[in-house]
Amino acid sequence: MSLSPVPRPVLRRFGNASAAILFLLALVLATAVRAEQADFALTLLHTNDVHAHIADFDAMGQECTADKESQGKCLGGAARLATAIAQARAEGGNTLLVDAGDWFQGTLAYSRFKDEALRAVTSRLGYQAMAPGNHEFDDGPAVLASFLSGVPFPMLACNMDASAEPLLAGKIAPYAVLDVGGRAVGVVGVANEDTASLSSPGENVRFMAAEEPLRAAVAELAAQGVNIIIAVSHAGFERDKVLAAAVAGLDVIVGGHSHLLLANGAPEAVGPSPLRISGPDGETACVVTAGSWGKYLGRLNLRFDAAGRVVEAEGDPRPMDAGMAQDPDMAALVATYEERLAPFRATAVGSLETALPLDRGDCRGAECLIGDMAADAVLAAAARHEARAALVNAGSIRAGLPAGEVTLGAVLTTFPFGNTLVVCDLLGADLMAALEHGVSLAHDPLGSGTGRFPMVAGLRYAFDPAREAGSRILSAQIQGPDGKFSPVDPAATYRVAISDYLSRGGDGYGMLKDRAKNVLLDGRTMDEMVAGYLAAHSPLAVALDGRIERKEKGE
Template sequence: MKKPQKILGIISAILLVFVLTACPAPQPKEEPENLFTLTVLHTNDTHARIMDFNKHGTTCNDDERGEDKCFGGVARRATEIKRIRAEEPNMLLVDAGDQFQGTLFYTQYKGKEAKTFMNMLGYDAMTSGNHEFDDGPEILSEFIKGINFPFVVSNIDVEDEPLLRGLIKPWAITDKGGRKIGIIGLTTEDTGTVAKPGPNVYFDEVEASAQRAVDALAEWGVNIIIALSHNGYNRDMEIAAAVTGIDILVGGHTHTFLSNTHPDAEGPYPTIVESPSGDSVLVVTAKSWGMYLGYLNVKFNDDGIAEEWSGEPILLDSSIAEDEEVLAEALKLNEQIEPLTKLVVGRTEVDLTGDENINRHFESNMGNLITDAMLWEAKHYGMEIAFYNGGGIRSGIQKGDITLANVLEVMPFSDTLATLELTGADIKDLIEYSVSRAEDPNNEGTGRFLHFSGLR
């Protein structure tokens, strides 16, 4: 009765030996390829917010600072940059344009304030926004001559402008951790019509210019390329999808907020776009005014392909201390403009909104005040209506006294009140153009939205 069991045991033993000999021995796991880690800190559309500011974008007062209601400012940004720089050996600090224009600091110093603090904070590169050309080539040339880093614009031709010739780079190369990093710059083609670059400055098509710059960098053996773009979030995604070779695109212009955690974000950080070669392009931007410091950490393989990434904009609120050295310099510059902040020129019984999500899409109390004031003055010349574009409203005013500083922060462009005659057809076309992008959720082109007084 036990014989079958013995035979079964022999068969089992044979099968066991077969299994053991047929299975290959465990192999050691292949070590992953060494990855190069790059940290990119970025800003955009800071618009001369040198001091900290409240939710309306106006400079904080002592009461607001005591109640922890203040954000941003170069001193707070400096603290966070220094902390991260000490922790991350391969770090780049870049800006996507529009350092100029927006507060009394620019009105008084015309870019000298941006030059001072960008040098102090150790920026590695920036591109131009449209507002860098608000006061023509002369002011911009002085700014570029004074900065310690390249001013990069790949889609501009300044050969006919002697003030800028040789100052603007089509691309730049920097070294981090033994790896070459290429940087290109792309500014909006509309700069010639929305700013004052002068007759000798030309803006080329963005995508073609970007591809030429990327190809030039590739010839130098660069396979990690960052594009600094002042074109707006939607255009940035189009550029990323059209140009081969861009790895990271740092954007600006539309003041877009990206985040993986905030409910009000307009997209993820980073937003991933597939390039023509099938590689991932990481698109990031950091809202505006320097309220946030963009933080992106990327791991690249030897071929310059992004393998891993993480990041999130860092809110620069009162939990972050202000750097003492930078704050001292900011306060020194503030001394010359402080008298203007105290000169009372009016009073409001309600908050006047500076929210661009309102002023660039809908009628607002700030737009009504501005156009009513324009019409009040222009009626002396027989005018019947007044209009002002929502993109020109740059700040809000809180309930209470209105100072000259408030007025200049709301309307910082030194515009002149102009009068003209229009036909009914002209006005109809004007209104149609005004609302043509009013429903764009990303504020692309919506600075054209007009506020009116006297129109019925």
């Protein structure tokens, strides 16, 4: 049976519709394929300022005992980070784990083992790139070189020149191109521009302002066809915002140094995560930072188009608290180091009637209990050298001390740097200049560089952080042999106790380096001085006594 022919006009109409439908389907499929190829999803995991906290710790920054663990009072630690990182990687997408510097320094683990423990822990966590923090240079180039020789990931800094330093030459590149899920991702490092004054990199390592080196690195990456570019920066939060606005081509800046948290809803956050900054090309750069000590694992979920533009960016740092399980393998590795530290932790050196907490905002912009005690301990140790006053930079204090028995381990955790006692003669004018420099950033106690804030003993001073540079110190008095205070005389000479770090001009105290006379190197370390002070005065009661008076404008 033959079929009647379909009328031609219908066939034409049907045929045209079919072709159109098929064409549209092909176009949709081709577009989907291109979109699938062009779209690139990336989970960026990030940390900063871990400061050698490989073991978990309590709210004071001290050792987490079994009791505290059972009560859910412990935070951080490499074992929690390991679990969170593994969970993110197990989701199956593209992940990139980076750090923005200062894994070194801050706990007994670093004080005793230097880079040994950190090499093992960071390698096992699986970092893919890291920036150098200023504390990476605290023990000079040698310890950093040892660390770099034992880790499988690159350390990056575009604004640092170590070519003249034999131990570091060729070991820190400006940037790296990483293959992440088949896509080239450029990672550029930024070192802290003030590292030479904040730490001990030596005369052969130079640090530059970051803008031009960063532009050059981005341009080189673009010339290689890399259109996804992430910066890991230890420049500090305020500088990171400036760099994001000044340098075109950056997609993300992972920041460190300021110990600040960007998060959505966390009470301690200083802004949202990510913080979006408009660059000079009109594109948006995302700034993220995850607090300090490994209390959070930063996470940013990104999606890029074919041109490398960020089309989606959302995420939040994840707290490393009691709700995060500890990876057993990492916990076992950390335990091997903790067992070796046990003898140091166990020795009691004295006791405190009340806790001496460390609040970064308070101790870097005002008088605080732990700062008073530290300065008192230094002045007591320097009494044999007839020192009348002591000056301690707040950044040298890294944790609080608990009430009750205080162990050597707790003291070493609080004062981990091994800074030694130096006594010198200073003109009153230079002492005033040191105080003026010390309060120069106190208007923003959470900002970069505020570790210079001066804790004092045998001195009293009042300041107004809002006044013009050179006029912030409103008054300063020094204690005499009779215990009475009198105004600092600019023309008089005073015997002052400081640390070897400050005597070298650390934290920008150039006047202590250049103008001190009759310098005596005592050699006792900060932990020795504090332990001795506690032993002599236990049970020690510490109370604020008004030695530092902060007066806001108009008061």
